[in-house]
Amino acid sequence: MPSLAQLASVFFRTGNTTLGGGDPTMAVLQREFERRKWIGHDQFALVFGLARVTPFTNLLAFCAGTAWIMAGLIAGIIAVLVVTIPSAALVIWLTHVCEIGATNRWAASAIGGCVAAAAGTTIASAYRIVQPQIRKSNWIWTAAIVITSFLLSRVFALSPIPILAIAAVAGLFRNHT
């Protein structure tokens, strides 16, 4: 079983230096764990699968789950802390810079470019989430759910939580029939 310091070191290095988001980071972590024989393949597969159905950031759930299996609850907490604290501090600084920069012509122009890109990447995120579903045979169901939730929000101004709840019930019902 790895020590807390060893675990913290691996999660800190990998979590804060790997570009590309969750999947590349989980791939690097898998390689690190297998090299050190810290976790079995079945355990890894179980955590990987459950991280996919844990809300919000899959990577953080993956870190908490693998560290918990390897060394207990404290390890799970430490893994999440070392992966998030440095990058969260960087984001606070970047936000502060953006806030100050809004009054400078040059900085405001650069921030304006980033803001336009943020809007573009937000729409691209929607596309990337839905793309694997379109490729499968259930594209009609996919389109129906996406369009209905869009209309409920945009046209009928229904708040997001009830829409998500309706979708969850629809998903249960669909599988049941």
Add this chain to the structure above:
Amino acid sequence: MNIFLIYLLLVKATLTSFSVMASLPVVRADFVVHHHLLTDRQLNTAVAAGRLGPGPNGLYVVSVGYYAGGVPGAVAGWLAMITPAFLIIPMLRFIGKRAENPRFKSAIQTTVLAGVGLLLSAAVPLARDAVTGVVSVVILIASFAAIAFTRIDSIWVMLAAGAAGLLSLVV
């Protein structure tokens, strides 16, 4: 604003989203539409700031917390970001492989799809705010294409967009 309330509003968004950006509509509904703590421009900037650095996805909620309540708000945002991750521990202990149940997976998959519709709905006012001229339209389309159709990391897209914004002043 009360830091605890910032945490509650953000954790409501993170706990009900099965992908990071699916939380954006909930955040916008609470922080921009209902409580007027952020503008659409600030929410867009938060998304940009969250994508500019390395580390896990979802860091934009830290930036949202910072806009709403300064550094304590950012800490509330950070806590809201990490809270859902710990759900995996009881899931591993008590649910295990039963999470592979088709009904459970179907419910989650449909929720994710509904999140896409909500994300597109939230993206409309954000895009409207971001578009200030021809250059911003080109940046928006190019960044969409780069993220949707290539494997370029979002950091490079953001840096290129910032450089393009600067160039637009020079040219």
